[in-house]
Amino acid sequence: MENNHFNPLKDFTSMCGLIFVACSSLFFFIAEWHIIPIQNNFGWFCMNYIFTGLYFLVMMIDNFKKHGRSLLKIRQEYVLLFLILGLFSAFALNRDINVFNKSEYWLEWYLSISTLSVLLYCFRQYLPDWLQYPVYFILGAGLLMYLYFSVYLLPLYLVGLVAFFVLGLSLHIFMPLGFLIQVIILARKSFLNQKVHFYSLLAGFVFPLLFGIYFIGNFVQIQQKIAVFKPQNAENFTAASGVIIPESRNLLPEWIQIAQQLPDNWLTEKVLKTDLVYMGGENIWGRQNFNLNFGEVRKHDPLLLLATVLSPKDALSLSEKTKILATVYDARHKTQERLWSGKDLITSNILTQVEIFPTYRLAYTEKTLQIENTYKNGWQQEAIYTFFLPEGGVVTLLSLWINGKEEKAMLTTKAKADTAYKTIVGVESRDPSVIHWQEGNTVSVRVFPCTPQEKRKFKIGITSPLRKKKNQLVYENIYFQGPDASSASDSAFVYFKEGSKNLILPEGFEKQKEKYFSAGKFRPYWEIYAEATALSDKSFSFGGKSYHIKDYKPDYQHVETEAIYLDINAAWTEAELEKVWEVGNNKSLYVFDEKIIKLTETNRKEIFNKLYNSKFSLFPFYEISEPDKALVISKSSGISPQSDDLKGSLFAERLYEFLPKHQPIRLFNLGNELSPYLKTLKELRVFQYEATDILTLAERLKTGKFIRNPENEQVVFLESANVLLSEIPATLTDNKNVLDHLLRLFAYNDVLKKIGKNYFTDNFVTDSLIAEAEKAYVVTPVSSLLVLETQQDYERFDIKKSKDSLQNASINSSGAVPEPHEWALIVITVLVMSYYVYRQNFSK
Structure with a gap:
């Protein structure tokens, strides 16, 4: 039976430990939460280390007085208090000597609550029965975590023993092992004395273990969905996986096809961030090969690390993961090329x-x-x-x-x-x-x-x-x-x-x-x-040209529409598709699903349901047989690869070959947002664009009257402001003191217009475009602003x-x-x- 006469509040060694734990935790969290300016992390670590060392001396002196040189008789409460102090010291040292990357928030809470349960265990005899059960439950959950950290640090134990003479710093790596041993000892005590406490501890151990198995299972499923897109795995695909595999896989890069079909949830994002943000299995013992060009703090997540160890080899390269994250998870800024870190x-x-x-x-x-x-x-x-x-x-x-x-x-x-x-x-x-x-x-x-x-x-x-x-x-x-x-x-x-x-x-x-x-x-x-x-009727004059602004009033022209192409993805609703079908059923309606398919009453439901699964779409405008008689109807959720991401693919080659040979294609957008792919094409005036609703679409198709393109060599259209900016020869009456911003806006949009479909070739940069950008001093695809230190x-x-x-x-x-x-x-x-x-x- 346990000694019920021990009172830690009346014991000098225990009270020293409690006071030191309180002080050490205070210093640790001041530095961790940056409550006051931190000039030197190592100095704050020293405070934690001093409390750990002092308590070790107090504990050893007390044991020597009571039991001589026998270390086996040190009270378990003393050892646990020492381990808590050592844990604070170890994680404080980790700020300068990086054994673990920054812990995920859930892991920080897990560690904190587990440590608190160890502290409460020291006072277990004074806790009500209803509180002792959750304490043992959390101790069991902590046991699993201590086991993980002990195995993780296994390759460093020999180094820790050899280098312990350097102020004992390397001994910090043994703290999780110490916790593991002590919790096993107290588990044995509870099994012998009070089995109900042992069962609580066992339940605490099993619960996170089962959750971990469930998590790893889901992780592996996502990895399998990714793997079936790889050519070497295509023959192993089965319908049970639920993933759409295109028959022709060479139009788009594999990573784009994967990005279109992956589940859109938090776990998928974490899977993609392994080895970029989260340490993977290949980096488990310090061989960290993180990509500098992903601008996010490196993190340590045991669940993800174990999942990468136990799952098949990652089918995606770091480059492919980076591109998918940039496309689907709004991480394009984080994926920019870096010459130096910017993490602090x-x-x-x-x-x-x-x-x-x-x-x-x-x-x-x-x-x-x-x-x-x-x-x-x-x-x-x-x-x-x-x-x-x-x-x-x-x-x-x-x-x-x-x-x-x-x-x-x-x-x-x-x-x-x-x-x-x-x-x-x-x-x-x-x-x-x-x-x-x-x-x-x-x-x-x-x-x-x-x-x-x-x-x-x-x-x-x-x-x-x-x-x-x-x-x-x-x-x-x-x-x-x-x-x-x-x-x-x-x-x-x-x-x-x-x-x-x-x-x-x-x-x-x-x-x-x-x-x-x-x-x-x-x-x-x-x-x-x-x-x-x-609007003002004043013009701005510069360089022999005058720049004037006026309201835009749409001008209509009759256009015969023979074919309607639907650009379908997850942004569409079933009701919208039904209405578009009703509006355009007297025309030929087409979709792209590996090839151009004509919609019929019998196939449309199946095709709609299939295309719904794509997070985004990249409509192949080059598949339109008669662009001047065609209308493309699109809707976007705002995500897609950019045009630069497509370069080098067969899709891009066909698109870039097609665009310069045809007039702007009519495109109706049923939403308020465009994907990056379509946004760039719109900026470059690849299509005659109109954001509208289905009622307006029905009216356009019924009357055949569509808006005429208002732009020409002297005019640019600023759609959001609903104005036209024009450039004409200057006259003596023009005012040079009017806003020069008129010229800047005109030049920028004119440069984009002139680049147009040539943007997708290697020779779109010309002297005339550079000169126009330089005249207005604007940043464009051909020009940049640069500050250097000296002339x-x-x-x-x-x-x-x-x-x-x-x-x-x-x-x-x-x-x-x-x-x-x-x-x-x-x-x-x-x-x-x-x-x-x-x-x-x-x-x-």
Whole structure:
């Protein structure tokens, strides 16, 4: 029987252990949660290690007094308290000597609750019976975890024994083994003394074991679904797997076919992230080969690690996993190529300045972002941002603060900018910043180096149309992905030009004279509404050309539609398909399912049900036999590969060969969103686009009247703003002081229009396109903005400042820069937010 006379609250050694555990846990969580600034993780580890060492001495002295040199008579409560202290010390040391990657949240809770149950076990005689059962249950669950960690650390035991003389640091690896032995001992005691407690412990061990088996089974099922797409496994496919295998597998890359059919759930995402974010079986004992180009903190998840060990070999390469994650799980930003890590960077301050011009139906936004490297003893790092622009918007400014001074960017070709940046960052490690155009109305910004000693600051300017929604104009704040901004201080100034009516601003904005001001915690996205006003009749003149804006009024033409092609995927509803069938049943309706198939009353249900299973679709426009008499009806959930992802495939070759030979195809979109694939084709004017509903579609088909393409060599159409921008020869009456943003918007959209179907060839970059982008100083597929440290750097890469261009845009109207008292408000806001910033500010 157990000794019921032992009272840990009256025992000196136990009380020392409890006090040390309380102090050690306090120091551990201060450092772990970054409650105060952390300059040196090792210093905080030393505090945990000192408490562990002190208690070891107290325990050994007590045992020597009572039992001499016999270590077998040390009370189990003392040993458990020592192991708890050792566990805190081990995980504190792990911050600097990385044996485990950052634990998943569930594992952190599992460890914490298991450790608490060990502590409560030391007081089991004073716990009510109803509480003892869950304590033993959790001890059993903890036993399984200790077993896992003991096996995981097995190859390091010899090293731990050999190197223990180095202040005993290597002995930390034996802590899980110590817990394992002690819980087995107490399990044996409970079996001999109180079997009901043993059964509770056994249930606690079995429950997570069964869950783990269930988890691994589901993991293996997903791996099997992936494997059947591989050519070497195709012959082993059976209908029981439930996966659609195309007969012709050579049109698209295998990873795209897999991405279309994989289950859309959290487990699939974790399967894809093994070896990218989560350590897999091949990395189980420290042979970590993580991909630097996936921008997410590396994590340790025992369930995933065991699943990869016990499941068949992964059928996907790291490259294929990365592409699927970018396509399906909104991880494209995280998959960008990196030259340096950025894991310890945060965005600490954001200043937004907006000029809104209702009579020109456009806005100019400047965002100034401050970057901090929170690992105070770490290396320099690279900050990468993705900015999401409104449709038709363009980057017109980039500047970087170097040695405390703002340095404006120069516009150059994308190839030169890329070469200069990679040479300086990858080889010479000096100051550059670059911004590149990306598909899907996005741009990427890179800033280097971001060091612990200096906060980096850069500014980006965007000219964008105001979206017209009935009789309202909508300004969309420019949002971004990049270094964590959740605790950043955020200030915004909004200036309305030429007056505005019926304003609706987000909560927190206050009017100050002729502007609106907001300050507080970071808000990723917000909108401003204003009543649509009459457009200005003034033109902007530059370089012998004049740029004018006017309302768009659709012009109709008669088009005979003989064939309708349905681009079906999971975004469609059954009701929509039925209505489209009713509307178009007097035409020939087709779908693509490995080949073009004509829909009939007998086959349509089966085909619809099959195509529903695809998360996204990539419609092969090259399969349309008579494009001028065809109509494509599409709907998208907003996910798909980008055009760049298709390069090199047979699908891409056929598409790129087909597009230049035909006029824009008519495409009706039944939703409010386009997939990245279709969005890029729309930007490049590959089709005559219309977002509509089924009633409008029925009217178009009935009358044969379809909207005529309003664009030509002198005109671009900004659909979201419902305006036309035209370029004509300048006259003496044109005003050079009118907004230069008219030229910038025209040039950007005109460059995209001229690139058009040639984007998919290797020779779309021409001198005339570069000259047009340079004239307006806009970032396009052929041009980028680049900041280098010295003039000699520009000369070395043959980058010259253009004399006949607009240069970088700016907030140039009077009063558009914050006044002194407004800067004071910003400073106060930063100080108020500092507590929240510091909590995140020193994460490693």
